[in-house]
Amino acid sequence: MQAELVLRWLHVIGAAVILGTGSGIAFFLVMAHRTKNAAFIAQTANVVIVADWLFTASAVVLQPITGFLLAERLGWSMREGWIVASLALYLVAGAFWLPVVWIQYRLRDLAAEAARTGAPPPPKYFTLYRIWFAFGVPGFTSVLVIIWLMLARPTIGF
Numbered sequence: 001m002q003a004e005l006v007l008r009w010l011h012v013i014g015a016a017v018i019l020g021t022g023s024g025i026a027f028f029l030v031m032a033h034r035t036k037n038a039a040f041i042a043q044t045a046n047v048v049i050v051a052d053w054l055f056t057a058s059a060v061v062l063q064p065i066t067g068f069l070l071a072e073r074l075g076w077s078m079r080e081g082w083i084v085a086s087l088a089l090y091l092v093a094g095a096f097w098l099p100v101v102w103i104q105y106r107l108r109d110l111a112a113e114a115a116r117t118g119a120p121p122p123p124k125y126f127t128l129y130r131i132w133f134a135f136g137v138p139g140f141t142s143v144l145v146i147i148w149l150m151l152a153r154p155t156i157g158f
Contacts, residue, residue, distance in 0.1 A: 017059040038114035045108035081156025096139030
């Protein structure tokens with residue numbers, strides 16, 4: 001029972017870290033973007049990148065491990081519909097998250113270069129920002145649905 005409780009706790013904490021860091025990163029980068037202040041955007045994007053690697057990446061690695069160990073411990077088949085759907089959505093979230101991380105580097109670099117020259121962020125920055133924002137929607141929505149699936153464990157037939 002103790003191992004099950006620890007695994008549940010780690011799995012829930014991992015989900016909370018992914019959701020919380022994702023929403024926090026989005027909030028801070030959106031707010032920085034709204035200022036159109038290149039130096040502030042660059043500084044904020046740099047902090048966002050660190051948070052993404054420190055918190056999101058570590059939780060993203062540990063989440064499937066704790067999920068698999070928990071399912072094994074509880075006797076849940078990895079073929080249960082809600083688990084299959086969760087794993088598929090996890091891949092969807094990851095497919096959107098990886099380009100978002102790369103875009104954050106580009107946003108930071110473009111804003112930093114603009115700040116060095118005293119110019120506003122270039123048009124390429126705004127194009128990448130729109131892509132970053134658009135990719136965040138399905139990635140974040142996938143995480144929300146995964147958390148619902150974890151809690152509700154609905155019967156889903158495939």
